Amino acid sequence: MTQITAEKTSVAEIGRRARAASLEMSKLSHDVRNDALLAIAHALEAASEKILGANQKDCRAAEPLVATGKLSSAMFARLKVDEKGIRELAMRVRDVVRLPDPLGRRLAVTELDEGLTLYKETCPLGVIGIVFEARPDVVPQVASLTLKSGNAVILKGGSEAAFTNEALVTVWREALRNFHAVPEDSIQLLHTRADVMELLTLSHDVDLIVPRGSKELVEHVMQNSRIPVLGHGEGICHVYVDRAADMEKAVRVTLDSKVQNPSVCNAAETLLVDEKIAGEFLPKVAHELQEANVQIRGCAKSLAILGRSIAVPAQEQDWSTEYCDLILSVKVVRDAEEAIAHVNRFGSRHTDTIVTEDMGTAKKFLDEVDSAGVFVNASTRFSDGFRYGLGAEIGISNGKLHARGPVGLEGLTTYKYKLIGNGHIVGEYSSGAKHFKHRQLPIS
Amino acid sequence: MTQITAEKTSVAEIGRRARAASLEMSKLSHDVRNDALLAIAHALEAASEKILGANQKDCRAAEPLVATGKLSSAMFARLKVDEKGIRELAMRVRDVVRLPDPLGRRLAVTELDEGLTLYKETCPLGVIGIVFEARPDVVPQVASLTLKSGNAVILKGGSEAAFTNEALVTVWREALRNFHAVPEDSIQLLHTRADVMELLTLSHDVDLIVPRGSKELVEHVMQNSRIPVLGHGEGICHVYVDRAADMEKAVRVTLDSKVQNPSVCNAAETLLVDEKIAGEFLPKVAHELQEANVQIRGCAKSLAILGRSIAVPAQEQDWSTEYCDLILSVKVVRDAEEAIAHVNRFGSRHTDTIVTEDMGTAKKFLDEVDSAGVFVNASTRFSDGFRYGLGAEIGISNGKLHARGPVGLEGLTTYKYKLIGNGHIVGEYSSGAKHFKHRQLPIS
Numbered sequence: 001m002t003q004i005t006a007e008k009t010s011v012a013e014i015g016r017r018a019r020a021a022s023l024e025m026s027k028l029s030h031d032v033r034n035d036a037l038l039a040i041a042h043a044l045e046a047a048s049e050k051i052l053g054a055n056q057k058d059c060r061a062a063e064p065l066v067a068t069g070k071l072s073s074a075m076f077a078r079l080k081v082d083e084k085g086i087r088e089l090a091m092r093v094r095d096v097v098r099l100p101d102p103l104g105r106r107l108a109v110t111e112l113d114e115g116l117t118l119y120k121e122t123c124p125l126g127v128i129g130i131v132f133e134a135r136p137d138v139v140p141q142v143a144s145l146t147l148k149s150g151n152a153v154i155l156k157g158g159s160e161a162a163f164t165n166e167a168l169v170t171v172w173r174e175a176l177r178n179f180h181a182v183p184e185d186s187i188q189l190l191h192t193r194a195d196v197m198e199l200l201t202l203s204h205d206v207d208l209i210v211p212r213g214s215k216e217l218v219e220h221v222m223q224n225s226r227i228p229v230l231g232h233g234e235g236i237c238h239v240y241v242d243r244a245a246d247m248e249k250a251v252r253v254t255l256d257s258k259v260q261n262p263s264v265c266n267a268a269e270t271l272l273v274d275e276k277i278a279g280e281f282l283p284k285v286a287h288e289l290q291e292a293n294v295q296i297r298g299c300a301k302s303l304a305i306l307g308r309s310i311a312v313p314a315q316e317q318d319w320s321t322e323y324c325d326l327i328l329s330v331k332v333v334r335d336a337e338e339a340i341a342h343v344n345r346f347g348s349r350h351t352d353t354i355v356t357e358d359m360g361t362a363k364k365f366l367d368e369v370d371s372a373g374v375f376v377n378a379s380t381r382f383s384d385g386f387r388y389g390l391g392a393e394i395g396i397s398n399g400k401l402h403a404r405g406p407v408g409l410e411g412l413t414t415y416k417y418k419l420i421g422n423g424h425i426v427g428e429y430s431s432g433a434k435h436f437k438h439r440q441l442p443i444s
Numbered sequence: 445m446t447q448i449t450a451e452k453t454s455v456a457e458i459g460r461r462a463r464a465a466s467l468e469m470s471k472l473s474h475d476v477r478n479d480a481l482l483a484i485a486h487a488l489e490a491a492s493e494k495i496l497g498a499n500q501k502d503c504r505a506a507e508p509l510v511a512t513g514k515l516s517s518a519m520f521a522r523l524k525v526d527e528k529g530i531r532e533l534a535m536r537v538r539d540v541v542r543l544p545d546p547l548g549r550r551l552a553v554t555e556l557d558e559g560l561t562l563y564k565e566t567c568p569l570g571v572i573g574i575v576f577e578a579r580p581d582v583v584p585q586v587a588s589l590t591l592k593s594g595n596a597v598i599l600k601g602g603s604e605a606a607f608t609n610e611a612l613v614t615v616w617r618e619a620l621r622n623f624h625a626v627p628e629d630s631i632q633l634l635h636t637r638a639d640v641m642e643l644l645t646l647s648h649d650v651d652l653i654v655p656r657g658s659k660e661l662v663e664h665v666m667q668n669s670r671i672p673v674l675g676h677g678e679g680i681c682h683v684y685v686d687r688a689a690d691m692e693k694a695v696r697v698t699l700d701s702k703v704q705n706p707s708v709c710n711a712a713e714t715l716l717v718d719e720k721i722a723g724e725f726l727p728k729v730a731h732e733l734q735e736a737n738v739q740i741r742g743c744a745k746s747l748a749i750l751g752r753s754i755a756v757p758a759q760e761q762d763w764s765t766e767y768c769d770l771i772l773s774v775k776v777v778r779d780a781e782e783a784i785a786h787v788n789r790f791g792s793r794h795t796d797t798i799v800t801e802d803m804g805t806a807k808k809f810l811d812e813v814d815s816a817g818v819f820v821n822a823s824t825r826f827s828d829g830f831r832y833g834l835g836a837e838i839g840i841s842n843g844k845l846h847a848r849g850p851v852g853l854e855g856l857t858t859y860k861y862k863l864i865g866n867g868h869i870v871g872e873y874s875s876g877a878k879h880f881k882h883r884q885l886p887i888s
Contacts, residue, residue, distance in 0.1 A: 372861060
């Protein structure tokens with residue numbers, strides 16, 4: 001079985017193979033990368049029996065964990081794959097084929113001088129390490145994005161899905177072996193936590209680490225690696241209802257931001273309300289929140305308005321807590337200024353929204369809130385690669401460097417400067433014999 | 445004196461003040477930022493006596509170091525500032541005023557649905573920490589770039605220039621105090637190595653560290669910080685002379701790449717020569733290199749061509765050594781394929797050039813060499829922010845994430861997604877009541 005062979009290969013060797021594969025991949029045209037993806041989609045469907053068999057092994061091993069409460073039934077449901085699930089996996093791969101080529105895109109063209117032209121063009125990052133938890137559908141999702149963007153990928157999935165992940169990667173590699181043009185080592189799988197620790201040290205051969213999973217996983221990765229990490233530890237998102245808010249929109253946006261899916265990072269955790277309209281707005285929204293079983297943890301002013309039968313007192317730590325649950329902290333603020341200061345102090349720079357009809361205040365909020373997503377009159381839940389129209393998402397970044405917010409194919413690329421001359425030397429410019437033109441040319 | 449007051453402020457407090465200043469700066473228009481820079485340029489000229497006095501103190505303290513060989517005379521020359529030097533510092537600040545605004549630039553506009561539009565716009569990174577060695581002209585250069593891009597900066601210069609740096613920062617802050625609109629704490633100075641160690645831990649308040657100086661400084665910073673670092677440890681740049689090279693261009697490009705300024709990171713360290721033309725080319729270039737006092741360290745094949753009176757044998761470590769000196773390692777390779785493999789194995793992903801008249805081989809080199817700058821028929825020395833037409837340079841990055849190669853104002857920005865709706869909620873899209881349009885709109 002593949003697992004045994006793979007375990008014989010050291011993680012350092014896996015890194016070297018991935019680097020070598022990534023250098024090969026930089027030669028591949030968009031058509032070749034797309035044809036490989038189509039071949040893989042076909043191979044996944046053709047191997048559905050094998051994949052389902054492996055998944056059944058994982059599920060059988062997980063059943064006792066569910067019975068003893070070590071694995072939630074929600075997690076178990078996400079582990080399970082059926083025939084329809086496999087068709088969906090293949091469909092997702094085909095969706096990526098339809099996205100535009102992220103490589104060789106010209107970002108700038110500058111004529112430095114007669115016959116000396118500088119091109120700034122996108123190219124692959126190289127080798128991406130992706131560490132994720134349980135869900136096996138992550139494998140084809142991220143592997144299709146890395147292949148499309150000309151990168152090699154090293155994957156480590158959750159142990160609950162070990163057999164399924166192994167089967168998916170094996171099918172993927174077999175499809176590449178039959179397809180020829182793309183190196184098999186463009187996708188490799190790690191098996192243990194110790195492997196991950198070693199992966200995090202391979203700063204020479206790995207260009208980016210993407211942790212997808214719990215806050216603990218992300219922090220563990222960030223603390224143990226000098227390789228750049230693309231991820232987000234927390235999502236403490238805010239809804240601010242301004243004095244000039246439309247009440248009906250404010251209720252809709254608050255409810256959707258909190259309850260549409262409370263367990264995810266772009267759900268709201270804190271509601272800020274301008275004191276000028278708190279008396280009118282808070283009872284309205286509290287009624288709807290109660291209908292949706294949301295616990296309200298209020299500041300002193302909101303408690304005074306709502307009463308203790310509707311809200312419990314918020315503690316200081318509530319303002320910096322990601323509940324991922326049907327709980328909402330509520331604070332009455334003096335004005336937009338105080339709301340912005342609160343968001344910048346307690347938020348996690350993920351996504352924050354203002355509800356207002358005053359476009360001056362909206363502009364202030366948009367400019368001054370230091371978050372990856374800043375919204376006006378829209379739910380925080382829109383902060384997502386698919387909803388943004390990026391086509392697919394490798395993850396969401398809370399960092400400000402390289403890629404911010406939902407990250408699609410573009411975040412898996414870098415750029416290089418290509419300079420085409422005709423024997424040009426710097427000496428002639430230093431001596432003053434020649435002078436730079438620095439003329440920006442159209443990109444086309 | 446300011447130094448004493450500043451030393452009373454803890455580095456953590458300096459970080460908090462910088463963060464607060466950076467949030468204020470996100471409100472400033474391009475005109476205000478430019479007017480502040482003009483006021484500062486004027487203040488620098490007006491305070492030239494004070495700055496020169498401080499510089500004289502530094503120079504007097506440095507003289508014994510030069511006498512005992514602890515400071516090179518080149519370093520001493522770069523430490524010294526005169527009247528003309530101050531006018532040049534002010535001129536550089538005015539140059540930055542003329543650059544286009546890097547903020548609020550639209551990168552993409554997407555209509556997600558009727559009345560729901562997503563704008564991807566550039567914005568400041570926040571707080572930049574810059575650690576540099578001796579040269580005091582770095583202070584106005586980087587501080588004008590950070591102010592122009594709406595960032596706060598924390599600086600630590602070399603101890604040799606302590607009085608000069610202190611004077612420059614004091615003048616800068618006084619100018620901001622008189623100008624009012626830009627917070628004084630947008631520029632702050634650290635004084636000791638211990639301060640730098642503390643700065644490197646402030647991941648909450650500092651968004652980017654830029655080390656400018658020796659390889660040791662850059663590695664020290666990279667090893668001791670979880671904050672993203674923009675810098676480069678080494679510049680091992682290659683010139684590859686292909687079988688289809690024009691001999692005259694090949695000699696010009698090799699000479700300029702090696703000797704135009706051998707002590708800098710974009711100078712060439714290794715010359716690769718196709719075996720098909722080595723017999724003709726090597727004696728020609730060796731003659732010119734010898735005239736320029738360059739020591740040649742050759743592989744066995746190049747030694748066989750040149751003879752041991754002209755070249756000494758290269759050791760394995762020569763291929764991965766940045767000489768920063770009049771030394772060049774020379775290797776004869778089978779073909780472009782081997783040259784590319786050598787560059788990707790031993791290079792530092794900085795800048796590499798091919799000399800060839802064969803555009804097919806040139807394209808292969810451009811696509812497959814994994815470096816920030818890949819050139820055809822041009823000297824490696826062109827790899828520089830000013831020569832690229834970026835207007836100014838905060839540093840050169842060997843990393844692939846965020847910014848690569850010479851980094852100008854753009855590398856000091858990130859982006860945010862601004863979403864403008866009219867009470868839009870995700871629930872209606874999840875339920876299928878509404879559908880996304882995802883229409884890319886012109887950026888305008």
